[in-house]
Amino acid sequence: MPITFTILLDLLGTFAFAISGIRLASGKQIDWFGAYIIGLVTAIGGGTTRDLLLDVTPFWMLDAKYFLTTGVALIAALLFKDKLFKWGNTLFLFDTIGLGLFTIVGITKSIDAGLSIWVCIVMGTITASLGGVVRDVLLNEVPLLFRKDIYALACVAGGGVYFICIYFNLPTGITELLAALTVIALRLIAVKFHIHLPQITLIKND
Amino acid sequence: MPITFTILLDLLGTFAFAISGIRLASGKQIDWFGAYIIGLVTAIGGGTTRDLLLDVTPFWMLDAKYFLTTGVALIAALLFKDKLFKWGNTLFLFDTIGLGLFTIVGITKSIDAGLSIWVCIVMGTITASLGGVVRDVLLNEVPLLFRKDIYALACVAGGGVYFICIYFNLPTGITELLAALTVIALRLIAVKFHIHLPQITLIKND
Amino acid sequence: MPITFTILLDLLGTFAFAISGIRLASGKQIDWFGAYIIGLVTAIGGGTTRDLLLDVTPFWMLDAKYFLTTGVALIAALLFKDKLFKWGNTLFLFDTIGLGLFTIVGITKSIDAGLSIWVCIVMGTITASLGGVVRDVLLNEVPLLFRKDIYALACVAGGGVYFICIYFNLPTGITELLAALTVIALRLIAVKFHIHLPQITLIKND
Known part of the structure; x- marks a missing residue:
């Protein structure tokens, strides 16, 4: 992907993740500053955890654009x-694009760190989905990720596609595109057709 | 302890910790994937925190067996x-063995990192007990660790015994065994005889 | 500031933060050990997160005084x-002094790590306020920080003052004092005059 297009998608994803945090904070007696922080944590929580696990400098320390984008998201939320x-559907699309893109970012960063394939896939999944978990924990809810929809699992599948492409020596651009599209398509299909995993219920008394 | 025996105990402990997470997730509208993640976090959360604090590569990145064991735990939970x-009592025993073993693993890793005695004991306690705290936070409950039973305190005591053995120049094997047995015995005794610390209640109005 | 005075303030701040954790734990069926841990996490949680982000050894590993001070706080809470x-007002004052001091500690540590100005301010804010967030998450509440009062925002403002002083080449001692006083004054004023940010409420249906 051309570099400017990737940056645009990155900002769109960050924006959508931040908005999802701010929307969930709304109506819970949380002030503007709190909403900003929850938006921020939703957007950068996954990548920060990945960078701590990889022992590299958290990405947002090196570039103010993630904090700024979250600020724009807060202002947009307050204005509109x-x-x-x-605009729920549009935002959902951005959010899903962000999911796909963040998965790829997590995988490529982990490949650079020399990790084995399955760890790279785990890192891609963490990058894309852990921000939402931290958001839910801060808002005192059982993470949505554990309860509904195909979300993290779409990231795992996208990671699988990524390494299948690598195995067949596809060019990097195609590999990244196919993997991201897998994540996006799976998430869209799962939501559209209400596909979800069964819930776990162990019977306590026979 | 012979290396294969330690590995077996490590896997048993991981399995028991994972099962404890999966059991607690049951009946809370959490799907299979969510149950897997909660089992995983219960099993590896403590050791991951320890490794982040020690600034070493998180242990599970170097060996897939923890992720696999958690998968086996999920399948077992769904099947049985x-x-x-x-089997509550058997699982409780595994869990307690895991507690003892994970404490020792945390202490020895911290000694290798050249930390002072009290930090090693803290690290042993974190290794053994923090996974359960993360599990409870994710399930939106006040951590059990803070409320009931002698749990983390048994790890602290086991750590104390470890360094008393070191002080008296006991062989490594004996030292590890005595320390682990201390953790296990204290936990078993505390649960059997309902021994627990008093609760904290500061009086607001006299 | 003379070194011993700084150490005294550091201990007072740690004590006040620990007490705030212990007080919030009271009456929630949490035992003494749990209260100690919650006090500890309130006191050291912010600085630990900062040190993990900066990739330096967590400060409390190098000096037992934070664990000891928290122990003293627990004993004091049980005795009194x-x-x-x-003594609420006095403790609130200590807590606010701690807020100011911890902000400065976070900023200076980040300057030493060669970070850009805005990251230093973020780190100062994290150092001073994240312990309270972890405390609230562990006690299963939506963090107070997100809901009420000017708290983290006072740290941000103090960080701004810090770098304005640096810009004007003020001596280090004066810079730190003015920045800390800004944090303290803003917090005191905000609480006294019930100044707070508006809450976020996005309207769901027109």
Whole structure:
């Protein structure tokens, strides 16, 4: 992917993740600053955890654009209040694109760190989905990720596709595109057709 | 301890910790994937925190067996549903053995990192008990560790015994065995005789 | 600031932060050990997160005084039970002094690590305020920080003042004092006059 296009997608993903945090914070007696922090943590929580595990400098320390994008997301949320919910589908699309892109970012960073394939896939999944977990924990809810939809599992599948492409020596651009599209397509299909995993219920008394 | 025996105990401990996470996830509208993640975090959360604090590569990145063992635990939980509760005592024993073993693993890793005695004991305690704290936070409960039973305190005591043995120049094998047995015995005794610390209640109005 | 005075303030801040954790744990069926851990996490959680992000050894591993001070705080809380609430104002003052001091500690450590100005301010804010967030998450509450008062924002402002002083080449001692006083004054004023940010409420249906 051309570099500017990747940056644009990165910012769109960050924006969508931040908005998802701010929306969930709304109506829970949380102030503007709190909403900013929850948006921020949703957007950068996954990548920060990945970087701590990889023992590299957290990515947001090197570039202010993630903090700024979150600020823009907060201002947009405050300005367009009710419209945010009308635009739900568009934001959901951004969010899903972010999911795909962040998975790829996590995988490529882990390959650079020389990790084995399955760890790279785990890192891609962490990058894309852990921010939402931290968001839910801060808002005092059982993470959505554990309860509904195909979300992290789409990242795992995308990671699988990534390394299948690598195995067949596909060019990097194609590999990244196919992997990201896998994540995006799986998530869209799962939500559209209400596909989800069964819930776990161990019977306590026979 | 012979190396294969230690590995067996490590896997048993991981399995028991994972099962404890999966059991707690049951009945909370959590899907199979969520149950897997909660089992995983229970099993590796403590050691991962320790490795981040020690600034070494998280142990599970170097060996897939922890992720695999958690997968086996999930399958076992799904297959044996109700029996899991009948086998409660056996699983409790595994869990307690895991507690003892993980404490020792944390201490020895910290000694290798050249830390002072009290930090090693803290690290042993973190290794053995923090996974359960993360599990409870993810499930939106006040950590059990803070509320009931002698759990982390047994790890602290085991750590104390470890360094008393070192002080008296006991061989490594004996030292590790005595320390682990201390953790296990204290936990078993505390649960059997309902021994626990008093709760904290500061009076607001006299 | 003379070194011994800084150490005294550091211990006072640690003590006040630990007490704030222990007080919030009270009456929630948490035992003494749990109260100690929650006090500890309140006191050292922010600095530990900062050190993990900066990739340096967590400060408390190098000096037992933070664990000891938290122990003293627990004993004091158990001994003076009801008086703790009578002394609320004094403890609030300590807590606010701790906030100011921890902000400065976070900033200076980050400057030493060669980070850019805005990252230093973020680190100062994390150092001073993240312990309280972890405390609230462990106690299963939506962090107070997100809901009420000017708290983290006072740290951000103090960080701004810090770098304005640096810009004007003020001596280090004066710079640190003015920045800390800014944090303290803003917090005191905000609480006294009930100044807080508006809450976020996005309208779901027009």
